[in-house]
Amino acid sequence: MKKFSRIFLAVATLVAVAACTTDTTEDLGISINGAGSKLAISLEESRTQLGEKADGVYPLYWSEGDAVAVNGIASTALTAEQAGSASALFTFDEALSRPFNIVYPAPAEGVAAVTEGCYPVTFPATQTYTEGGFASGAAPMYGYAAEGTESAIQLNHLTGVLRIAVKGETTLSHISVQAENSKIAGNFDINCSTGVLTAHEDASNTIVMSFGEGLQLSADKASEIYIALPAGDHGMVTITLNTADPAEKMTVGFDSSAKPVKAGFVREFQEFTHSANSSVEYIIVTKEDLIRFAQDVTTFSANTTVRIAGEIDMTGVEWTPIAEFDHYLDGGKDAGYYIKGLSAPLFDVVNGRIENLALVDVAIDETVTPNVGAIARRVIGAENNTTPSVVNCSATGTITVNCPNYEKVANGDQEFSVGGLIGYALNAGIEKCVNEVDVTVTQLVANTASYTVYGCTGGVVGYAQSKNFTGEAKISECENKGDITFSECSDAEGDANVAFRIGGCVGVSSVGYSDIYKCVNRGVITVNNRHSTGYLGGVSGLVTACNIDDCENYGAINFNAQMESVLIGGVLGAPNDTIYFHLDNCHNYGAITTTAEASVSGFLCGGITSRCTTDKPTGDATNYYVRNLTNNAPITISHTMPEGSTGRHGIGGIVAWAQSTLENCTNSAAATITLNGTIYAKSNCAKTHNVGGIVGYKSSKPVTKSTNNAAMVINPTMTVNADILLPADATINAGYSVGGIVGYSTQGLANAGHSTEGASISVGGNIGTVLYVGGIAGFAGSVSSAVNKCPVTITKDAKLKGLVMGGVGGRLDKLTDVTNEALVSYYGETNMTGVGDGSAKSGCAYFRIGGVAGMAAASNNVTNAKDATVTIAGKFTASYTKKYGFTAMGGVVGQLSSSHNGVYNYATVNFSSTIPNASWNEEPFVFGGCVGYLTSNVSNFINEGDINISCNSTSDEQLRLSGVFGRGSNTDTHVYNNIINRGTITISATSNDSIFFSGINSYGTNSTYSNLINEGDIIVTEKTKTNTDLFIGGVFLTPGNKITTKENIVNKGNITVKGAAGAAGNVTIGGISAGGAAAITCGVNVGNITVVRPEGSTSVYNIGGIKGTCSGSISGAESYCDIEAIGLGDQNIGMIKGQPRVVVTTAEDNTTTSEVRAVSNCKLGGRIAVATSSTEDSDGNSVTVIDWNVISADNFYNYIYGGTTDWTGVDAYDGCSFLSVAPGV
Secondary structure (H helix, E strand, O other): OOOOOEEEEEEOOOOOOOEEEEEEEOOOOOOEEOOEEEEEEOOOOOOOEEOOOEOOEOOEEOOOOOOOEEOOEEOOOOOOOOOOOOOEEEEEEEEEOOOEEEEEOOOOOOOOOOOOOOEEEEEOOEEEOEOOEOOOOOOOEEEEEOOOOOOOOOEEEOEEEEEEEEEOOOEEEEEEEEEOOOOOEEEEEEOOOOOOEEEOOOOEOEEEEEEEEEEEOOOOOOEEEEEEEEOEOOOEEEEEEEEOOHHHOEEEEEEOOOOOEOOOEEEEEOOEEOOOOOOEEEEEOOHHHHHHHHHHHHHOOOOEEEEEOOEEEOOOOOOOOEEEEOOEEEOOHHHOOEEEOOOOOOEEEEOOEEEOOEEEEEEEEEOOOOOEOOOEEEEEOOOOOOOOOEEOOEEEEEEEEEOOOOOOOOOHHHHHEEEOOEEEEEOOOEEOOEEEEEEEEEEOOOOOOOOEEEEEEEOOEEEEEOOOOOOOOEEEOOEEOOOEEEOOOOOOOOOOEEEEEEEOOEEEEOOOOOEEEOOEEOOOEEEEEEOOEEEEEOOEEEEOOOEEEOOEEOOOEEEEEEEEEEEEEOOEEEEOOOOOOOEEEEEEOOOEEEOOOOEEEEEEEEOOEEEEOOOOOOOOOOOOOEEEEEEOOOEEEOOEOOOOOOOOEEEEOOEEEEOOOEEEEEEOOOOOEEEOOEEEEOOOOOOOEEEEOOEEEEOOOOEEOOEEOOEEEEOOEEEEOHHHHOOOOOOOOOEEEEEOOEEEEOOOEOOOOOEOOOOEEEEOOEEEEEEEEEOOEEEOOOEEEEEEOOOEEEOOOOEEEEEEEEOOEEEOOOEEEEEEOOOEEEOOEEEOOOOOOOOOOOOOOOEEEEOOEEEEOOEEEEEEOOOOOEEEOOEEEOOOOOOOOOEEEEOOEEEEEOOEEEEEEOOOEEEOOEEOOOOOOOOOEEEEOOEEEEEOOEEEEEEOOOEEEOOEEOOOOOEEEEOOEEEOOOOOOOEEEEEEEOOOEEEOOEEOOOEEEEOOEEEOOOOEEEEEEEOOOEEEOOOOEEOOOEEEEOOEOOOOOOOEEEEEEEEOOOEEEOOEOOOOOEEEEEOOEOOOOOEEOOEEEOOOEEEOOOOOOOOEEEEEOOEOOOOOOEEOOEEEEEEEOOOOOOOEEEOOEOOOOEEEEEOOOOOEEEEEOOEEOOEEEEEEEEEEEEEEOOOOOEEEEEEEEEOOOOOHHHHOOOOOOOOOOOOHHHHOEEOOOOOOO
8 A cells, every 4th residue: 555645735715815735645445355245345444434644644444334335236234343444344135246336335225326337326415523534424435346357346436535624712503515516415326337427417516514513613723524525626616614693604615626626535724713704604404403594584694695405394393484584595406405394484575585495295274364375475576686586496285375364454466465486576586496386275355355355376476566677577487386276255245356366377477577488387277166357377367568478388277166257368367458568489288168167247268368458569569469379278168158247258269359469379179169158148249259269359450370270169058138139229240250260350361371271160059149150250351362171060959040151251351362171061040030120230130151251242262162062951040021132142152242253162062951931021042052142243253063952941932042143132233244153953942932043143133244154954853842933044043124134145054854833833944044024135055954744733834945934035045955845745835935925914804915025036946845756676675765846947936935826927037047056155
């Protein structure tokens, strides 16, 4: 062995005069001899306690209780008899084999390495003072012996030792050693073959030397204190000598960067005398220390620092909060220190700074004052504060607030502030804190109180406020894992009026807080019992001028209360009405649920926030916005809105009520919206009662680039004040609005860039007013550049008072570049009994359905795509006088006003509704493959979708159905141009009254038509039955005498009629028009007509290649087709007109009137058949063949009109001529 050599070097102190130190060392080689179950460790200078220094050498000896571990197997501990020697024999219960990985001391049970190939070693965070040496186990060592070797094993030191020699006339309570940039205490992993040391995550940078009841210093002789710490460069090492009086602490130190701490060396500091310097440190190690701290804190000097340096268990100890704390506290959380089992808040008021504090298993049952938090009731920061007041703190346990005898005083809402960590914070930043305290509020105030109480409750802080604030106070990077249950109840007699503001992290954040930033809630929030009003949010309940950025909620929100009003949001309950703020990059993953037992008179609920009611100030686009929000959790609403309620009822996947600009928001597939509760509306409610996949209600501010991917299932029971449906009061706003993006919007959705991929809307329930529903918007202004992929369904369980329904929107203004790609399906029951009187004011009495919109104003380039089938299969009832157009259905739009250009339907339309008896006027029930009802100029309307009509009407009014549009205005003059049907039309309808169906238009007056082309076949099946008349036209039905046809009125589709009219009814069929008084000047028909008379039918048939019947003129028309009407030889069949040239009518007095209704200058050709005959084929089998009458130049005049025409005295057959081939179209 080599002897120790002395090395002197200078070190810098933090405050004290520079001192000298000596490193005294010996090469402490240690051998392990033997194998099997016993190992002898025998070198003289080997182990764990210092002997008396001689000749510059500190001899080392083994201590009682020492144990080593080899390959993770611990030896038995040395006994007292084995201790005090330079050699020892260690015994193991298991056999050992090389390689040997030796660690001293053996790790405590349960301590394991976290690094592969390593073994755990512990550097004690607390070392007990040992006179003349260091504490047992304070100087870990390691060794390694490779496999196959038998040589002695060298053990290597991991620590050096600091020797402090101090005189004085005081008593030391403890010494703390703190490293600037290294972990020096706790669990580490050692690779025994390389010596690489790796700290565990919970390792600390502080070691505390404890003196038990104290070390009395002497003024004459220095006390020698030995502290072991890991070898290496730790930066500045601060050594604080503490006394019972924090004001008397002394701080010294040295820079280990200049000379790192060496393994196996004792560093001797020059003797010095203890004297207090400018920094005062108060160390709390034990329960007794904490109790003494509560007593001593009032005597602290301004510069006192408090440190927790132990695992302090206060369970069962009666605790009174420390009244006021104005200093800095380091809770030692990073070193694994904590305070456990507090029965009351640690502090009453904190005016200082708290860091790294861990409170464990608090059990606070607050019965005196409803202002409480595990750390403090109140934290107060300076008005110009820029440093957070509470940092990196945590708590677990429970807080229950039950204060039945509390009476409010003059402190405002801070009196009723409850937080898992902090009750009330003023001008105080809170950062990187975690709450796991479950908070339960059962009563805040005495029931006899006669005022409103605002219960502010949050997982981290109940109420954060600022006053006269010029600094920065953020609540940032905080997390709540504790559940919140708020069951405070307004008094049954109505005396105590309790309102709440509840947030998973922050109950209320008030003026001046610049941010709630990167905060996360994972706790469940539940509200029970009876309250007045409330704000409820996953992260914050209510904010005023406080921005919320990068926050997330994962905790479920459960509402089971009876209230006047509540505002609920997955992240934010609501902002203050009139204060600017921004909300950015926030996300909700917590389900929101209201129960069937709950009731509330005013209700707003959003997946992110209930409302955002202000926008940026004029000219300031930087700091005020609502954007980048995502809801990923379901919203399920089952509560009751009591009859007589006057409040709103709004739900939004992101926001329920928005008067701010919204951008880039997403309601994900998991964020389903389900509404099952009971709703009441006292006044016009379309603006106040609504549901939207993104926004329930939106004002003039835009919503852009937002996506709804979620299913919406709407099944409420909704009743309304009957007055809002009466003729005198009913308006367009007396409705309920549901939309895949927006429920109701006062403005348009221009260039919004929205998507509804994967979304769906299903509406059932009993809705006692008109329903506005659409895949993008229920009720809105103009919509442009929009594609809807959200199917909309009214289920068979739905009962409505009116319906405006479309794939894109229910009631919209102008449509531009809009496409629907999703199914639109109606299976419900609409009963408009008693809703309005048909006047213009009765805007709520609608039944309008369209593939794109139920009703709209102007339109340009509007499309219902191929797979966007429209199904109308439900029931409709109205038992009052109603104007035409109030009930209208179309493959694209139900009703259109203003001018339109480019309306296209490519989807199948199925109409199979049941229409009970009603007393309407002016043929209200209209249907079109593109549009049901038009009141404006139109051009470029095309239907290419098949149309299947199988409705059942027991009504005494007509059905008017068409391939493109059902009806135009009765009074106004319009221009209809470039209108085409290419879809096959199949009719299997039944009706008490007449059925009208045409390829293009079922009814029109006072308008001009050009370029109308039907290319679709019209098939009237044998299932079609009417008790009166059946009218079928290839282009028109019965156009009035004021319409004008200008050019290219063409039918190319085949018409097949097998249905039956009533016994006294007529069947009227025309290739261009069934009948009407209109003058046809340019019609061309090349579509074949096939008619099969039902067995037993006594109906009169009029079949014409151009018109079935006509009271107006036909000129310049051309018809070339086959008309097959077997068995109808006694009926009126003509290639131009089905009626005879001379029409004889009989009056009631049996007088007759003959009227000539001649056509002029028409051309005709083709074939007509009314009979068949039998013949034999080549095999001799009997076959039936059609007896065709071929029209030729020699006989064409016999087929111009129906019946037999007497041409006596008529020149040139009314100018008509033979057409040898079909005309080019």
